[in-house]
Amino acid sequence: MLITPSLLHVKTRQDSGQQEAAALLRAAGDGMFDFPDGLKAPQILARLDVAVMLRGPEETEWDCVRADHAAMADAGDWADLLDALRFADEDRTMASGGRRVMHLISEGARTTLRAALDRRDHAAALDEVRRFQAVFEMHPGDLAAAHLLAQTLIDVGTLEHDLAAQGQLSHELWAESAAHFQAAEALLDQFDPIEQMSPLLAGTRYLLVRGIEDGASLCRDWFEDWCDLDPEDDLAHATHAVFMMPGWFGSLAGFEKAARRAMKMTHPVTGKAAYAIFHMSAEKTLGDMLPTLDVELFIEALADYQSATGCQHRANVAGNVLTELVHSYRCMGPSANYQLTKARTALSDVLWNRLHEVHLESWTHRADGLAFALWEVFGPALQRGARISRRSEGLFARVPRTVSAPSR
Numbered sequence: 001m002l003i004t005p006s007l008l009h010v011k012t013r014q015d016s017g018q019q020e021a022a023a024l025l026r027a028a029g030d031g032m033f034d035f036p037d038g039l040k041a042p043q044i045l046a047r048l049d050v051a052v053m054l055r056g057p058e059e060t061e062w063d064c065v066r067a068d069h070a071a072m073a074d075a076g077d078w079a080d081l082l083d084a085l086r087f088a089d090e091d092r093t094m095a096s097g098g099r100r101v102m103h104l105i106s107e108g109a110r111t112t113l114r115a116a117l118d119r120r121d122h123a124a125a126l127d128e129v130r131r132f133q134a135v136f137e138m139h140p141g142d143l144a145a146a147h148l149l150a151q152t153l154i155d156v157g158t159l160e161h162d163l164a165a166q167g168q169l170s171h172e173l174w175a176e177s178a179a180h181f182q183a184a185e186a187l188l189d190q191f192d193p194i195e196q197m198s199p200l201l202a203g204t205r206y207l208l209v210r211g212i213e214d215g216a217s218l219c220r221d222w223f224e225d226w227c228d229l230d231p232e233d234d235l236a237h238a239t240h241a242v243f244m245m246p247g248w249f250g251s252l253a254g255f256e257k258a259a260r261r262a263m264k265m266t267h268p269v270t271g272k273a274a275y276a277i278f279h280m281s282a283e284k285t286l287g288d289m290l291p292t293l294d295v296e297l298f299i300e301a302l303a304d305y306q307s308a309t310g311c312q313h314r315a316n317v318a319g320n321v322l323t324e325l326v327h328s329y330r331c332m333g334p335s336a337n338y339q340l341t342k343a344r345t346a347l348s349d350v351l352w353n354r355l356h357e358v359h360l361e362s363w364t365h366r367a368d369g370l371a372f373a374l375w376e377v378f379g380p381a382l383q384r385g386a387r388i389s390r391r392s393e394g395l396f397a398r399v400p401r402t403v404s405a406p407s408r
Contacts, residue, residue, distance in 0.1 A: 025045040028367070032365065033365070039375070041368055044374050050389065052357070054359075055361050056361075058095070058099075065095060069109050070109065083144075085106065085109075089198050089199065090197070092199070096311060103203075113128040117159050120163065122159065126156065129153060135148060150204050157179075158177075160174075161177040178211065181211030184208060188208070193205060194225060194229070203235065215243075227265050237262055237266075237277040239281075241255070244258040244259075273301055275298060276301035277301075295339045295342050299343070299346040302318050319363075323363075323370075323373040344376060348376075351373065351377045351394060352377070352396070353394040355394060381397035386399040
């Protein structure tokens with residue numbers, strides 16, 4: 001774990017606060033999940049004796065890195081901030097949970113911009129372009145400063161594109177969006193990510209595909225460059241997956257080919273994890289898994305994805321994804337029995353051997369989804385009054401002993 005100034009003041013793990021856990025583990029009871037044989041979600045959740053947090057320590061660490069560098073940007077400490085960004089890029093520094101520190105530093109430096117984008121505040125976003133233009137002029141030739149300015153131009157160009165698509169002064173905004181992407185492209189043309197050995201610049205350059213004419217023809221080559229420079233960065237796969245979907249530069253059949261190709265590219269380093277990242281990215285965008293999903297390959301890839309860090313953040317992500325799959329296959333009926341069996345077996349492995357603390361923000365349906373997962377894996381034991389506790393790196397069901405009547 002990275003020890004940052006902000007992190008020193010933050011409690012990252014729940015100790016013995018049972019009241020806090022009880023407050024978090026409130027099932028919505030919206031009827032989405034069925035619990036046969038009498039038990040309900042609140043009864044299942046009341047039997048859980050493990051640490052429960054809204055956000056896990058990995059995500060808290062990310063927030064603290066962002067906050068520290070947002071404070072540096074606000075204070076104008078650009079020399080130190082750019083040094084930190086360059087070092088994280090060169091060193092491929094990884095935070096807990098597999099996140100690259102360079103992305104967190106960049107996001108922190110652009111906190112004000114991100115807030116303006118969230119508000120759809122075009123004027124405030126343009127103010128941020130001018131601020132980062134000034135930073136680059138103070139540090140000409142600095143790849144970290146070039147990244148921040150180019151990323152800001154791309155972010156603002158994307159906002160203008162979205163506003164124009166909604167019909168808000170569309171002609172002017174289309175022109176401004178194109179101009180911002182052209183400016184970002186001209187800026188990044190001054191730097192070669194391969195020569196600089198910079199995955200930060202490779203990832204920024206990749207994002208140009210959103211707004212340049214040759215995006216469809218360049219995105220695959222630029223993705224390969226990004227992966228070659230940093231094959232462990234899951235953001236490369238998650239980003240490219242979106243552009244390989246229908247509506248951008250791909251198709252359903254093409255997406256599956258791209259996922260398998262990405263898996264082969266980074267297999268020596270991350271195993272089959274890229275395949276899982278591709279399909280999880282698609283599910284996040286569409287709200288459901290694509291019909292081309294190879295469930296057996298996905299389960300193997302998901303195990304590689306979690307094993308790469310061995311962290312509880314990814315264990316919770318894997319548990320949630322498998323829970324959603326199990327629920328989906330249950331709803332399909334007998335035609336999906338094979339897929340259901342595979343998904344339930346994988347979910348059992350995650351809960352038995354990988355997950356030992358709960359991060360609710362990683363669960364799509366929060367406490368309800370968690371209760372469904374516990375029922376699927378520990379249902380028979382729960383019917384016998386079991387409590388779910390931690391054992392080693394996973395969970396187990398502790399069934400209370402029955403007291404027999406004394407013999408006469």
